[in-house]
Amino acid sequence: MNEPDRSAALAALRQTLPDRSLLTDPDLMESYRIDRAMFCESGMPLAVVRARETAEVSAAMKIAHEFRIPVVPQGVRSGLAGAANAIDGCIVITVEAMDEVLHIDEANRYVVTQPGVLNANLARTVAEHDLFYPPDPSSKEFCSIGGNLSTNSGGLCCVKYGVTTDYVLALEVVLADGQVLRTGRTTVKGVAGYDLARLFVGAEGTLGIITEATLRLRAAAEKPRTLAATFTDANQAASAVSTIVKSGVVPSLLEFMDRTSVKVVNDEFQLGFDETVDAVILAQSDSGGAPGDAEIEEIARILRDADATDVIIADSAQEADALLAARREVLTAFETLGTTMVDDVCVPRNRLADLIDGIAKIAVDKDLTIGVVGHAGDGNFHPTVVFDNSDDDESRRAHEAFDEVMMLGLQLGGTITGEHGVGLLKRGPLESEVGELSLSIQRAIKQAIDPDGILNPGKVFDR
Amino acid sequence: MNEPDRSAALAALRQTLPDRSLLTDPDLMESYRIDRAMFCESGMPLAVVRARETAEVSAAMKIAHEFRIPVVPQGVRSGLAGAANAIDGCIVITVEAMDEVLHIDEANRYVVTQPGVLNANLARTVAEHDLFYPPDPSSKEFCSIGGNLSTNSGGLCCVKYGVTTDYVLALEVVLADGQVLRTGRTTVKGVAGYDLARLFVGAEGTLGIITEATLRLRAAAEKPRTLAATFTDANQAASAVSTIVKSGVVPSLLEFMDRTSVKVVNDEFQLGFDETVDAVILAQSDSGGAPGDAEIEEIARILRDADATDVIIADSAQEADALLAARREVLTAFETLGTTMVDDVCVPRNRLADLIDGIAKIAVDKDLTIGVVGHAGDGNFHPTVVFDNSDDDESRRAHEAFDEVMMLGLQLGGTITGEHGVGLLKRGPLESEVGELSLSIQRAIKQAIDPDGILNPGKVFDR
Incomplete structure (x- = not known):
């Protein structure tokens, strides 16, 4: 060329x-x-x-x-x-700069938005109408809906409410030749032709540029009740999560922080957790009233049975907010410890203990700190390798550890990326996960929609 | 060639x-x-x-x-x-003949099934493990999971639980050249590459043959409470549905039957509805206990406020089952009245009254019976044109009426097919709905995945 x-x-x-x-x-x-x-x-x-x-x-x-x-x-x-x-x-x-919420349809419960709107701004805007846009990445205050769509973002309340793609009704997309495609619909059902909208979701800008989205909303949830449980053994905490999932209780949030994560946010937010804490589980129910109480009680019971050292049900919204804020800030807080590489494996929810265990082994083997935090209820973890970037040997080990964590996720029946996407970082391992045939079909679709290969070349796939 | x-x-x-x-x-x-x-x-x-x-x-x-x-x-x-x-x-x-349920994973709540398994058989099999596969087309006793996937079927409880695609985790698909693709994952989140699984869903066999599906399950719902309300004016019933949707109460079922539908099932099932009944609304809550009671009471209140003649909360499971069975049998019962053409429009949920009204006008204009039944909570209706196929003029008018109903759906901001698919029947109107550009992208994808065009040619798209 x-x-x-x-x-x-x-x-x-x-x-x-x-x-x-x-x-x-x-x-x-x-x-x-x-x-x-x-x-x-x-x-x-x-x-x-x-x-x-x-x-x-x-x-x-x-x-x-x-x-x-x-x-x-x-x-x-x-x-x-x-x-x-x-x-x-x-x-x-x-x-x-395309950051306007364009239209809220209360009767049919959807919102039409530009892609530059920040996730939390969209959620706050619809909340004024007693409506609820659930997907809530930890980065919600500084990530955009367009980015969320392009990586099919999840977040903390996905355990109950699903991920971004579950909320997509229609998209406007600028195609590789500049034509403007509108695809999808505002009705809650529809099977007229292929589901193009969901093909653009998670495509990381390789198939088109999303310029407008029509997103499904829910009625506002009830005020959540929040619980925190501490464990002296992270494996017990991981097992407890699997038990909660299997029990059928569906919390609206179920998060995990390991010793490293707890320590870093404890220092920053003065949460008062003890030195012996090896893991913290946070859970919420937003079912409200007696059902919400019953859910929180049931989760507390399971956690106590799993030998939680302490199970604390938050007394006030402030207390709960502080816990949640700490959880959301973990990845940023890790950066105070050194250079970080954030992984994003998602495993079947009965393999959490194996994942925690395997990551601990990798950390020992590579002589590195790997902080583990994640959306436990989804099996989606963000093991974060913390290292000194000025030390060549440590950097090399850090990269190896990062790759080994991904491969561990695959071995446990999981995926290399739950919600962050492939981008440049995970192009190599992508084929290990999806296989050569799937990759060839994906490339064929890419070629069909972007024949000149000008949309975000080298992302997701090698060139 | x-x-x-x-x-x-x-x-x-x-x-x-x-x-x-x-x-x-x-x-x-x-x-x-x-x-x-x-x-x-x-x-x-x-x-x-x-x-x-x-x-x-x-x-x-x-x-x-x-x-x-x-x-x-x-x-x-x-x-x-x-x-x-x-x-x-x-x-x-x-x-x-590929009709085996292969594996139920209780810990991670999914089922692996062959595509020939009947929908209701799958639901019953997982129910033995206290699990719940929600999508439930009226045809659930005689439709297969493979067909459900290929048309992205809905059903009666979609109003609360979504449609088939919302339950798809992974698929095995035989491609046009006979290669076997496995796509998707068993984890609840994942964004490694394009969402191919959801591209095959709703593609009506034009992109591949689905030979195995891994489907998400939910914990068993509570025993539902059922309500029936009668109206002397179908438009009032339609408005009441819009009010329920807007209220934020999410019933687990919200169905509508018009005068023609009520009459035909009344005769067949001896339901005892009065001659003056112009429409019946059926609603369920499966929230259980006090919340379920509260939901049913709230729905009952809205229906009474909308001038329902009678609002009856079913006393027994038998009574509720009889009502639901009648609803599920309506399309079959219409066949006793003559030849039928079943439409499948889905409109925004605040346009139900306009749809009912418009269909009534078409029926008068064409001098035909059009029975209207549907998943009101989704805005998805199955207006059914009943006619004498031996009468050429009536047949012509029936076909015209069928097309006019589809176009009415589009005019109201809806879709020509909510859950039945395009097949041969709706290839013509497809472009009116999705537009030329979308159609060209869909054809490009078809060409990329099935370059010789041997998979179900002439379906969905004209050849």
Whole structure:
């Protein structure tokens, strides 16, 4: 392929887009080069298009298509797999400025939103109408709906309410040639043609740029009751989670923090946990009233039977909020300990103890700290390798540990990524998980929808 | 394209498959020609492969691929859109004999099943383990899981629990060249690569043949409480449904039957409804205990406020079962009145009254009976045109009415098919709903996955 004519493309962008939507100054573009994944390559874009509306995304995409220039779609770059990282000479199209909630349909319980809206802002906006958008990544205050869609994000209340794709009714997507596709529907059922909307969800910007989403909402849940349980043995905590899952009680949140995680948030949030604590389980019920009480009591009973040292039901909303805030901040708090690599394995929910156990062995074997925190009720953990990046040997061991944790997840019947995506970080192991045939079908679909391969090339799949 | 060498293909099938898995006698093949949609064309197959295992599906598909012979995948032919209808000279591959539930994982709450298992059999099998497979089409006693997957079937409890695709974790699919793809996972979250599983769901056998499914299960629900309400004006009933949806109460079932439907089941099941009844609403709560009582009371209150003539909460399970059985049998009961064409529109849930009203106008305009029954809580209705097929003018008007009902659904912001699929019956209107661009993307995906176009050609899309 001939090298594209980048200066002509840039001239076309300048001619077509309003000045405020186009950044070409290298200093300004610097912050658009990477997401929050560490150790992933990133290049310098030719230009950054800060689109204000679908028409601008479409116009930029048409120019990229005409000049065969790679496009990297971006939300707000909170991703953890490098999917939003710029490629040298690419056009970054960010939807961060498309941040309006467009319409709330109370009668049919859905919301139409632009993709740059932050997850927590969307949730707060619909809550004003007594409606509930459940998916709530820990990063909810600084991750966008567009990014959530592109990685099929989960979060803390997925254990009861499912993940992003479960809330998608319809999408507007700018395709590789700049055409604007509307797909899906506003009705709760429908089987007219292929489920294209759910194909774009989790595709990490390799099939199109999501410019609008119609998302299902639920009626507001009841005020949650929160419980925390401490264990002197993380394996017992993991087993207790499996018992809760099997019991049939469905908490609205069921989270796990290991010794390292507890220590780091204990120091930061003064939670008063004892030194002997090896793991903490947090659980919520949002069923309300007597059923909510019954659920929390049943969970407490299971945890006590599993030899929890302490089971505390939060007395106040403040107390509960402090616990939850601590949980949400763990990944950020790890960064105070050193350089971090955040993994994202998800295993069958009866293999949690095996996962915890296996990770502990890897940590010992590699002589490293691996903090383990996760959405225990989903079997989705974020083992985080903490290391000194200035130490070459430690860095090497850290990368090995990261890969071994992924492989452990696969061995336990799980997946290499529950909710962060493949991006650049996990392209290698992807084939180990899905197999050569699945990968060839995925590539065939990619080729069919983006024949020139200009949409986020090198992400998810090797080029 | 040259005409395929059908006699060589037949010889290859005979050589490859066990005798018991291959039917070539025209008399025996006759019953494999059509599903339950009326007025759809069907041809005579070259052979019917009654596969007992995936390897047989794969072997037959490889032969079809080698000789470029169209394949029509079939479940148990209970479909209502002609998707399973044979094509002249095709190979029918039916999975009806692959009818084993393979594995129930209680700890992780999923079931692995062959596709020929009947929906109700699957539900009963998992219920023995206190587990619950919610999607429950009215045809549950005579429709297969494979067919449910291929049309993304809904049912009566979707209003609370969602549709088939919401329960799909992993699939095994035989592809157009006979290769066996396993896609998806057993974990509850995952975003490693594209969501292929959900692309095969609802594809009506045009992308592959589903030979095994891993389906999510829920803990058994509580014993439901059932309510029936009668109205002297169907529009009031429809409005009441919209009010219930908006109230935030989520019943586990919310069904609607109009005058024609009530009359036909009243006669058959001796339900004792009055002549003046213009519509009946059935509702259930399976929340159990006090919350279930509260939900039923709240629904009853809304229905009374909407001028229901009578609101009866069932005293016994028998009474409730009789009501539900009547509802499930409506479509079959309509067949006693004449020839039927069953529609499947789904509209936003605040447009129910407009839909009922519009259908009544079409019925008057065409001088026909159109019975209306449906999953009101989802906005998904099955308006059924009843007519005398021996009367040419009436037949013409019936077909016109059928199409007008679909178009009315679209005008109200809905879809031409909520859960029956496109098949042969709705290929024409599909583009009106999804648009030319979406259709071109769908065709590109079809072309990528089935380049020779041998999988169920002419279904969903025109050839």
